[in-house]
Amino acid sequence: MLRVVGFASRLCRGPARQLSAAAASPIPAPNPSPEIAYNKIFINNEWHDAISKKTFPTINPATGEVICQVAEGDKADVDKAVKAARAAFQLGSPWRRMDASHRGKLLNRLADLIERDRAYLAALETLDNGKPYSIAYLVDLDMVVKCLRYFAGWSDKFHGKTIPLDGDFFCYTRHEPVGVCGQIIPVGHLIKKAAAESNLKRVTLELGGKSPNIILSDADMDWAVDQAHFALFFNQGQCCCAGSRTYVQEDIYNEFVERSVEKAKSRVVGNPFDFKTEQGPQVDEEQFKKILGYISTGKREGAKLLCGGNPAADRGYFVQPTVFGDVQDNMTIAREEIFGPVMQIMKFKTIEEIIERANNSKYGLAAAVFTKDIDKANYVSQALRAGTVWVNCYNVFGAQAPFGGYKASGNGRELGEYGLEAYLEVKNVTMKIPQKNS
Known part of the structure; x- marks a missing residue:
């Protein structure tokens, strides 16, 4: 249009x-x-x-x-x-x-x-x-x-x-x-x-994104799981700034994955006019098929499908909330924008490592870091190459604050x-x- x-x-x-x-x-x-x-x-x-x-x-x-x-x-x-x-x-x-x-x-x-x-x-x-x-x-x-x-x-x-x-x-x-x-x-x-x-x-131009959401081991686990879920699944995953690369420090990785899968399985998908519904259909048939294609690619390339992965209804363009674990940075689902309810969770060891991996993308629209340590928060937020960096939150917008991307994520604000x-x-x-x- x-x-x-x-x-x-x-x-x-x-x-x-x-x-x-x-x-x-x-x-x-x-x-x-x-x-x-x-x-x-x-x-x-x-x-x-x-x-x-x-x-x-x-x-x-x-x-x-x-x-x-x-x-x-x-x-x-x-x-x-x-x-x-x-x-x-x-x-x-x-x-x-x-x-x-x-x-x-x-x-x-x-x-x-x-x-x-x-x-x-x-x-x-x-x-x-x-x-x-x-x-x-x-x-x-x-x-x-x-x-x-x-x-x-x-x-x-x-x-x-x-x-x-x-x-x-x-x-x-x-x-x-x-x-x-x-x-x-x-x-x-x-x-x-x-x-x-x-x-x-x-x-x-406000273009695409493949935004890293970094969960450090000292983060508030309950809050980080909730916000990572929100960062990815809000608007059926159809957000250019969705937290679609979820990086979790290795010593909390297993617990974080377990909780994220549980939360995804409990997400209510259905009639968007029903107040109980949390996730409606994808915007059109083309996007619906594209998302299912990325899910198939993820499985084929060796990512571990932990939940979802299929259509969620007999008619309409509904996709099950989907979570992949054991995702590697070189996989298609970790590099390309899916624009759907497909969460990819990856493991990292050190802050220096994760900064390099987070920035190793053609995109730079948004990013986030979850930590209780203000020094780590400042260090990571300054090092990330993204137009918006959220600390201990995600998808916080206001008419007063600029929004736009680095690199292939756009020009201007x-x-x-x-x-x-x-x-x-x-x-x-x-x-x-x-x-x-x-």
């Missing part, structure tokens, strides 16, 4: 933060058959059919049934959207002349509307991608609202500076929007290639003040100051 927007920041997406005290709040009962009110392309504040009149089916991953037909945009629709966005960006346009504080007010208004329709939007999300309704309601929608309100606050505060330039000059900077921005989700590698072959388009930089040009204005009255 391709979305073209004006010169505004994108909404928060992707991996969500941990469930917090919000989980104690009452959640309205879901409507498992929400009305599909909009299935067209939104351009210039209006809904449009695709110019080609083409549509594509969107599938309920819990049943394999068609939810509805959705307008299928192509180049002509993109051109139409870009034309509208460029008109909004023209010098003297109502949007360009709008006060920055008023733009912030509009973002807050959008957040208000999302809060108003939170249950409906959560039900649509669950119907469309299989995410448990309680997670969609408590986590995803909560993060969207907080993200909008955070950047609404920045609208009249991300200002330039005055600079004490040598000589009789007054120098200041302005932060100005780059112009029309295209948001394409996902296909990041294709975007990077296309940008390189064109006219030096600026790109920010989303969220926080750093997330604004990709959307701005910095203009230097220097004025001659006369030293005499003429």
Whole structure:
């Protein structure tokens, strides 16, 4: 799917933060058959059919049934959207002349509307991608609202500076929007290639990951097992920053594996609209088959299948929570992003060894270390080559903190003040100051 927007920041997406005290709040009962009110392309504040009149089916991953037909945009629709966005960006346009504080007010208004329709939007999300309704309601929608309100606050505060330039000059900077921005989700590698072959388009990319989750022998065992499970299985394992390489120090390895297998076996897989469900279906049939293929590869290459490994239902794209032990770094399941509920647990001896192994990956999106020793925590977190390092926690996100990767995990950052930089040009204005009255 391709979305073209004006010169505004994108909404928060992707991996969500941990469930917090919000989980104690009452959640309205879901409507498992929400009305599909909009299935067209939104351009210039209006809904449009695709110019080609083409549509594509969107599938309920819990049943394999068609939810509805959705307008299928192509180049002509993109051109139409870009034309509208460029008109909004023209010098003297109502949007360009709008006060920055008023733009912030509009973002807050959008957040208000999302809060108003939170249950409906959560039900649509669950119907469309299989995410448990309680997670969609408590986590995803909560993060969207907080993200909008955070950047609404920045609208009249991300200002330039005055600079004490040598000589009789007054120098200041302005932060100005780059112009029309295209948001394409996902296909990041294709975007990077296309940008390189064109006219030096600026790109920010949040790509894949194979994030190491390091459990030192002095870690709180109960907490480390819980968090490692959460790090991998949250969102059916479909998180780019999932803790998909679980490294456990050798003297606690056996106990950790035993507890992790027990926890995976007790994970509730089923109807995503049921409040008891912890894991819904994978997002589509292609991903479902891909995950089962990786499981077969893991077994074939000698990893020890400790639980799961099969479809979890007769229909729909459900995969059993799966745990592999005795995984080696050179195995396919230890090197490639599976993007599913497949946990790989590996053994290590020393901190120096694990730092080298953790960094020996083309990815560098996220990492974590669990330890009670603050010196070890600081040492490991500084040594890891990753855009986010969690210490004694995992999947903790906030609109205020930057997110992005090293190496093949992406370019640039989303969220926080750093997330604004990709959307701005910095203009230097220097004025001659006369030293005499003429």
